[in-house]
Amino acid sequence: MITEEIKKRMIAIIGPENYDDSKVGRLCYSYDATPDLQALPDAVVSPRNTEEVSELVKICNEHKIPIVPRGTGTNLCGGTCPTEGGIVFLFKHMNQILELDLDNLTMTVQPGVITLDVIKKAEANGLFYPPDPGSMKSSTIGGNISENSGGLRGLKYGVTRDYVMGLEIVMANGDIIRTGGKLAKDVAGYDLTRLYVGAEGTLGIITEAILKLVPIPETKKTILALYEDLEAAARTVSKIIANKIIPATLEFLDQPTIAAVEDYVKIGLPTEAKAVLLIEQDGSPEQVEKDMAKIADICKSEQAVSVQMAKTVEEAEALTTARRTALSAIARIKPTTILEDATVPRSEIARMVKAINEIAEKYNLPICTFGHSGDGNLHPTVPTDARNKEEMERVEQAFEEIFIKAIELGGTITGEHGVGVVKAPYLELKLGAAGIEAMKAIKNGLDPNNIMNPGKVFAKDSRKRVVVGQ
Amino acid sequence: MTTVQEQQTIQNVFQDRMDQDELLNCMRCGFCLPSCPTYITSGYKESHSPRGRIALMKAVVDGLIEPDEDFEQSLNQCLGCRACEPVCPSGVNYGHLLEEARDIINQNKKHSLPVRTVRKAVFEGLFPHQNRMRTLTGLLGFYQRSGLQKVARSTGVMKLFPESLTTMERVLPKVPTMKEMKNRPEFLPAVAPKTNRVAFFTGCLMDTMFLETNNATMKLLQLAGCEIVIPQDQNCCGALHGHSGEKDGSKALAKKNIKAFEDLNVDYIITNAGGCGAFLVDYDHLLKDDPEWKDRAKAFKDKIKDITQILYEVDFHKKVKLQLPYQIVTYQDSCHLRNVMKTSAAPRALLQAIGGIDYTEMKDADRCCGSAGIYNIIESEMSMQILDYKMEQTKATHASTVVTANPGCLLQMKLGIEREELSEKMRAVHIVDLLMEAVQE
Numbered sequence: 056m057i058t059e060e061i062k063k064r065m066i067a068i069i070g071p072e073n074y075d076d077s078k079v080g081r082l083c084y085s086y087d088a089t090p091d092l093q094a095l096p097d098a099v100v101s102p103r104n105t106e107e108v109s110e111l112v113k114i115c116n117e118h119k120i121p122i123v124p125r126g127t128g129t130n131l132c133g134g135t136c137p138t139e140g141g142i143v144f145l146f147k148h149m150n151q152i153l154e155l156d157l158d159n160l161t162m163t164v165q166p167g168v169i170t171l172d173v174i175k176k177a178e179a180n181g182l183f184y185p186p187d188p189g190s191m192k193s194s195t196i197g198g199n200i201s202e203n204s205g206g207l208r209g210l211k212y213g214v215t216r217d218y219v220m221g222l223e224i225v226m227a228n229g230d231i232i233r234t235g236g237k238l239a240k241d242v243a244g245y246d247l248t249r250l251y252v253g254a255e256g257t258l259g260i261i262t263e264a265i266l267k268l269v270p271i272p273e274t275k276k277t278i279l280a281l282y283e284d285l286e287a288a289a290r291t292v293s294k295i296i297a298n299k300i301i302p303a304t305l306e307f308l309d310q311p312t313i314a315a316v317e318d319y320v321k322i323g324l325p326t327e328a329k330a331v332l333l334i335e336q337d338g339s340p341e342q343v344e345k346d347m348a349k350i351a352d353i354c355k356s357e358q359a360v361s362v363q364m365a366k367t368v369e370e371a372e373a374l375t376t377a378r379r380t381a382l383s384a385i386a387r388i389k390p391t392t393i394l395e396d397a398t399v400p401r402s403e404i405a406r407m408v409k410a411i412n413e414i415a416e417k418y419n420l421p422i423c424t425f426g427h428s429g430d431g432n433l434h435p436t437v438p439t440d441a442r443n444k445e446e447m448e449r450v451e452q453a454f455e456e457i458f459i460k461a462i463e464l465g466g467t468i469t470g471e472h473g474v475g476v477v478k479a480p481y482l483e484l485k486l487g488a489a490g491i492e493a494m495k496a497i498k499n500g501l502d503p504n505n506i507m508n509p510g511k512v513f514a515k516d517s518r519k520r521v522v523v524g525q
Numbered sequence: 526m527t528t529v530q531e532q533q534t535i536q537n538v539f540q541d542r543m544d545q546d547e548l549l550n551c552m553r554c555g556f557c558l559p560s561c562p563t564y565i566t567s568g569y570k571e572s573h574s575p576r577g578r579i580a581l582m583k584a585v586v587d588g589l590i591e592p593d594e595d596f597e598q599s600l601n602q603c604l605g606c607r608a609c610e611p612v613c614p615s616g617v618n619y620g621h622l623l624e625e626a627r628d629i630i631n632q633n634k635k636h637s638l639p640v641r642t643v644r645k646a647v648f649e650g651l652f653p654h655q656n657r658m659r660t661l662t663g664l665l666g667f668y669q670r671s672g673l674q675k676v677a678r679s680t681g682v683m684k685l686f687p688e689s690l691t692t693m694e695r696v697l698p699k700v701p702t703m704k705e706m707k708n709r710p711e712f713l714p715a716v717a718p719k720t721n722r723v724a725f726f727t728g729c730l731m732d733t734m735f736l737e738t739n740n741a742t743m744k745l746l747q748l749a750g751c752e753i754v755i756p757q758d759q760n761c762c763g764a765l766h767g768h769s770g771e772k773d774g775s776k777a778l779a780k781k782n783i784k785a786f787e788d789l790n791v792d793y794i795i796t797n798a799g800g801c802g803a804f805l806v807d808y809d810h811l812l813k814d815d816p817e818w819k820d821r822a823k824a825f826k827d828k829i830k831d832i833t834q835i836l837y838e839v840d841f842h843k844k845v846k847l848q849l850p851y852q853i854v855t856y857q858d859s860c861h862l863r864n865v866m867k868t869s870a871a872p873r874a875l876l877q878a879i880g881g882i883d884y885t886e887m888k889d890a891d892r893c894c895g896s897a898g899i900y901n902i903i904e905s906e907m908s909m910q911i912l913d914y915k916m917e918q919t920k921a922t923h924a925s926t927v928v929t930a931n932p933g934c935l936l937q938m939k940l941g942i943e944r945e946e947l948s949e950k951m952r953a954v955h956i957v958d959l960l961m962e963a964v965q966e
Contacts, residue, residue: 079595082584083571088554095589128571129555147569169559193558319614383554383614390549441549 057097057142061118065100068110073101073148084143087128087135088190089477090391091441096123096137103148105223105231105262112260112506113229115142121509124256126166126198129190131394132475134202134255138510144260146197152176153263159237160268161220166197166261170204173266182268185212188471189379197261203253205471207378210429211303211337212269214471216252223263224251227502237265250497255473256508258501272337275303276347277371280354281328281361285309285412288330289405291357292428295334296401298353300346304335305429306378307404312385312425312436319384320377328360332428333378335371381425382436388421389438393450395478397461398470401431410460411435418453420446432470458484479514527594527634534633535592539585542629544622548583551576551617557609562893563602566910572599575609575619582626592630600626602907604900605768606860606893607803611867620865621810624767631770648771652729652761653778659706662733666700693902696939701736713743713753720750720839724791724828726782728801728932729761735932741961742797742832748964749841751795759785764804767811768898779808780818783825794825797832797957799862799931800898805829806866831862832957833930837871842878847963849879854959855887855924857915857938859931863891872930872956879963885922889914894929896937908937909944916941919951927953 057076066074075081076098085095097120102108115122121141128135137143150167160182164173170191177184187206188194194204200222205214221235224247235241235248251258282288292305308316308331317324325331332354336346347364354362365371386392399407408424411433415422426433435457437450458468458481468474468481483491495513498505527535557575558564564574571577578599584590600623607620636644651657668674678695709732723746731739746753759782763775782805786794796802806829808822836842854876863869869891877884895901895911919927919941927942929935938953954962 077595078590078593079572079581079599082581082590083577086553086580088552090552093589127555127558127569128553145569150569190555193555319616380614383552383556386550386552386554386615390546392552 057120061114061120062098064114065098065111068107069100069102073103075099084125084128084145085137087125087130087133089131089133089136089475090393092133092136092138092476094136094138094140096143097140099143099145101145101147105225108144108225108260108262109229109231111142111144112225112227115506116228116504119504119506122256122260122506123508124197124201124260126195127193129194130198130202130473130475132202132255132469132473133477134473134475134508134511135198136476138476141506141509146195149262150195155180156237161237162266162268164196164264164266166195166200166264168196170194170196170199177268178271181271183271184218184266184268186215186218189382196264196266200252200261200264201254201256202473203471205427205430205432207304207306207375207427209427209432209471210305211301216249218267219248219252219264220267221265222248222251222261225260225262227259227504227507231262235265253473255475255511257498257511258507260507272303274340274343275335275337275371276343277365277374278332278334278347278350278354279363279365279374280332280334280359281325282330282332282357282359283328284358285330285408286405287358288332289408289428291332291354291359292404293402294353294357295350296429298349300336300349302334302346302350302429303337304333304375305427306333306425307331307428307433308333308378308381308425309408309423311421311423312381315384315388315423316377316381319380319387320373322373322377324377325361332359333374335375378425382434385423385436385438389440391439391441392436393439393454394434394436395454395457396426396432396434396470396472397457397466397468398430398432399461399464399466401429403464403466404428404431404433407431407433407461407464407466411457414453414456414460418449420449420453422453427470430470431466455481474512476511479512482512482514527592527597531634532591532593535630536585536588538629538633539582539592539626543582543586543625545586547618547622548579548586550615551579551583552615553580554614556612556614560608560612562604562606562608562895562911563907566907566914567602573602578603579617579619579622582622597630600630602904604860604893604895604897604911606897607864608860608891608893611864620807624772627768627770628772629770644769644771648766648769648774652765653774655729655732655760658729658733658761659703662700662706663703665697665734666702669699692940692943693936696936696943698734698737700734705736706733709755709757710743711755711757713747713755715750715752716747717750717844719752721752721792721835722754722790723751723793723795723835724754724756724786724789726759726762726786726794726796726801726805727755728796728798730932731798731801735935735955738797738932738955738958741957742795745832745836745841745957745960745964746795748845749836749839751835751839754789754791756785756789762801762804764800765898767804772811775804776811776815779811779822783808783818783821786825786828787821791828793830793835794828795830795832795835797930797955799831799859799866799868800933802829802831803861803865829866831866831868831871831930833872833875834866834868836960837874842875846965847879847960848965849881849959849963851881851883852926853883853885853922853924854879854926854928855885855919855922856890856928856956857887857894857919857934858891859929859934860893860897862930872928875956875960876928879960885924887918887922887924889918894934894937894941896933898933901937901940912937912941912944916945920945920947925951926959927951928956928959929953930956
C-alpha cells in the first residue's frame with residue numbers, strides 16, 4: 056500500500072510528471088512479453104538519475120514496498136511483471152550513452168539505452184558489441200544485463216555477461232556501489248559484477264554499466280543447409296564443433312517453424328525441408344572462406360539435401376532477419392505462444408531434439424522447435440490458446456518433461472530467458488535444495504526486506520500461469 | 526467528460542464488439558515500440574504505444590479498467606499511421622482495433638452541443654456531398670481572390686485561431702474556380718499505346734482543393750497508356766469518418782463507391798491519395814458482416830492501386846523522358862500508402878528516374894509527419910512536435926523539394942516549411958505534380 060504520505064515524498068524527489076498511479080498508467084506496466092501473466096503495480100516512477108533512484112529505494116525499503124525495475128518489458132519469464140504489486144521503476148530518462156572510450160574499448164551506458172543503439176554506436180566506430188537478443192530493437196541494455204540476455208551470436212562471442220566490465224548499482228538499502236571497471240584483470244574481492252548480471256533485479260537496481268567492445272570482424276558469410284531428417288541436422292551441429300570450428304551463428308529451425316517464418320517474411324524459405332541450419336562465420340576473409348568450405352562439406356556428409364551460400368550481404372541479412380522473427384512468426388498461428396529455452400551441452404542437441412518431438416507426440420501438441428543449436432540453446436515453442444484450459448494443462452506437463460529431460464542430459468531449464476516467475480518452480484531441478492539455499496542466503500543478505508523484485512527466481516509453490524486482477 | 530453511466534455502456538459494447546481474438550493475438554513482444562511516433566515523442570510512454578493501447582483495449586474488455594479520460598486520451602493521441610502493423614510479427618490488425626474502439630467510444634458518448642454540431646455538419650452535411658465540397662472550396666477561392674484574405678491577415682484576425690490553423694491558412698493551395706471544379710471529364714483516352722483500362726478515384730478534397738494534382742494524375746495515366754473512366758457518382762472514401770468513430774457514415778459512402786465503380790470493366794481503380802487508398806482497400810473489412818456487400822467490396826478492393834504503383838508497373842519512367850533543373854529532392858512516405866497499401870518502392874523509383882536531380886533519402890522517411898487526417902488540428906501539440914522532428918530530418922537532406930503522396934502530408938509538410946520560415950528555399954509538392962513538371966513532351 057502506498058499512502059498519500061509516501062506518494063508525496065516520492066513526488067518531492069522526482070516531480071509529479073514522473074509519478075503515475077492512474078489506472079491507465081498502472082495497467083500499461085502490468086505485463087511484459089510473458090504470455091498470460093498480468094498484475095497491476097501500485098504506481099510507476101521514472102527517476103532521472105542515480106541519486107533519485109537511491110532516494111526512492113530508501114523510501115521503499117523503509118515501508119517494505121516491492122520494487123520492479125523495468126526496461127521495455129520484452130522478457131519472457133515474467134521478470135518485470137509486478138506480481139506482488141509495488142512500484143515499477145522506469146529508466147526512460149536514464150537512456151544516454153555516457154562515454155565511448157576508444158583507448159580502453161569500452162562504452163559506458165545508462166540502463167535505459169536501447170540495445171540496438173549500443174550495437175550501432177559501436178559499429179559506427181569500427182567496434183562490435185556482440186550480444187544480440189531477439190528483441191534488441193526495443194529492449195534496453197539494463198534489461199539485457201539483468202536477464203543476462205543471449206542471442207544468435209552466443210556460440211562464438213558469448214552472452215551479455217561476457218561484455219559487462221563494471222556496474223553502478225543501487226542496493227536495496229539505497230546505498231550506491233560501483234563494481235569492476237575498465238579492467239581486464241581485477242580480483243579485488245567478490246565478483247559482484249557477475250553476480251548482478253542475470254540477477255533479474257532481485258538484488259538491486261543497475262543504474263550504469265561499463266560494456267566491453269571488441270574489434271569488428273572484417274567479413275561475414277552465411278550458409279543455409281536443408282535437411283530431410285531432423286536428427287541429421289542436429290548431428291551436423293555436433294560435427295562442426297567437433298571439427299574445431301566455432302561459427303558466429305549456428306541456428307536451427309524445424310519444419311513447422313520454417314513454415315511459420317516463411318508465411319511472415321515471404322523470402323522463399325524452403326518450407327518442405329524437415330530442418331534448416333543457418334550458419335554464419337565471421338573473421339578475416341581467408342579464415343571465413345576456409346571455415347565455410349569445411350562447414351559445407353560437413354553439411355553434405357550429413358546428408359544435407361541442399362547447401363547454399365548467400366550471394367550478397369542483403370541475401371544474408373534477409374536470412375538472419377528471417378530467423379530473428381521465428382518466435383513472433385509462430386505467434387501468428389494461435390493467440391497464445393508459450394516458448395521456453397531448455398539448454399543442453401551442444402553434444403546432446405540431437406538427443407534433445409528427438410526427446411522434444413516424442414514429448415510433443417505424447418501430449419498431442421504442435422511444438423515448433425528452433426534455436427541456437429550451436430550453443431545447445433533450443434526454443435521449443437507451442438502455439439496455443441490461453442482460454443483452452445485443458446490444452447494449457449497439457450502444455451505445462453509437456454514442458455515439465457522437457458525440463459527434466461534437459462537436466463538429465465546435463466543441461467539447464469533456462470539458457471537465456473531467465474527464471475522470473477514462470478520457471479521458478481523448476482529451479483530446484485537444476486540447483487538442488489542446497490543450491491537454492493545458497494542463492495537464498497545471498498538474496499537475504501543483500502535484500503533482507505525482500506523488496507527487490509519479490510516473487511521472482513524463488514518459487515512459492517507450484518507453477519501456474521495466472522492472470523492476476525488488481 | 527465521459528459520465529460513469531457512459532463508461533459503463535462503453536465497457537459493455539467493448540465486450541460485445543471488440544475482436545477478442547485480435548486483442549489476444551498481440552503477444553506483447555514490444556517489436557512495435559520503436560516504430561511508433563507517439564511512443565517516441567511522448568518520451569517513451571507505454572500508454573502511447575501500440576502495445577500499450579492494445580493492452581488498454583483488452584483491459585476494458587476484461588473489466589480491469591474503466592474507459593476513463595486517460596484511456597480516451599491514449600486512443601485519441603494515436604495518429605493511426607499504422608507503422609506498427611508491418612513490424613508486427615504476429616500480424617495484429619491494429620488499425621481495425623483502433624477504428625472499432627473509436628467508433629464505440631464516439632457512438633456511446635454524448636458530445637457537447639458545439640462539438641455535436643460541428644461533427645454533424647462535417648460528417649453528414651459536408652464530406653458526403655461533392656457539390657457542397659465544391660461550394661466550400663469555392664468560398665475559399667472567393668476568400669483568396671477577393672482580397673478578403675489580405676484583409677484577414679493584415680487585421681490580425683487570424684491570430685484568434687490556434688497556431689497550427691493560422692499557419693495552415695497560409696499554406697492552403699490557390700484553389701480552382703467553381704467553373705473548373707464543375708466541368709470534369711468522364712472519359713479520357715490513352716495517348717500512348719494502350720496498357721490498361723482504369724477508373725480514377727478522384728477523392729473529395731483532391732477533386733476540389735487539389736484539382737490541379739488530379740488533372741496531372743490523369744495526364745500521367747494517359748501518357749502511361751491508360752484509358753480512364755471517371756465515374757461521376759463516386760464519393761468521398763469515408764476515411765475521415767472511419768478514423769473519427771463514424772463507422773456507419775463510412776459504410777454508406779463505401780457502398781456508394783462500390784456501386785459507382787463495379788460495372789466499369791476496368792483493370793484497376795487508381796487513387797493518388799495514400800489516405801484514401803488505404804481506406805478503400807479496407808472496404809472488405811468494413812463491410813465484412815454485410816452478406817450483400819462483402820464480396821462486392823472484395824472485388825472493389827482488389828482493383829485499388831496507387832498512381833505511383835501503376836506508373837512504375839507499366840514502366841512509365843522508362844518510356845517517358847523525365848528531366849528537371851538541378852535540385853535536391855527527398856521523399857516523405859505517406860503512412861497509409863506505405864503501411865497499408867505497401868507502396869514505398871514505386872514512388873522512389875519514379876523520382877530516381879528523373880534526370881538532372883539529386884535524390885536524397887531522408888532519415889526516418891517512413892515515420893509519420895503528424896498530419897494524420899485532422900489530427901494536426903485536434904491534437905495540435907503532439908502533431909507539431911512530430912512535425913518538428915520531421916523538419917529536422919528534411920533539413921538534413923538539404924532538399925529544396927519535398928515530395929509527398931497524399932494531400933494531408935502535403936499540407937503538413939507545407940506547414941512545416943512555413944513554420945521553419947523556409948518557404949524561400951524549400952517547397953513541398955505532390956509526386957504527380959513533380960512528375961508532370963518533369964515530363965518532356
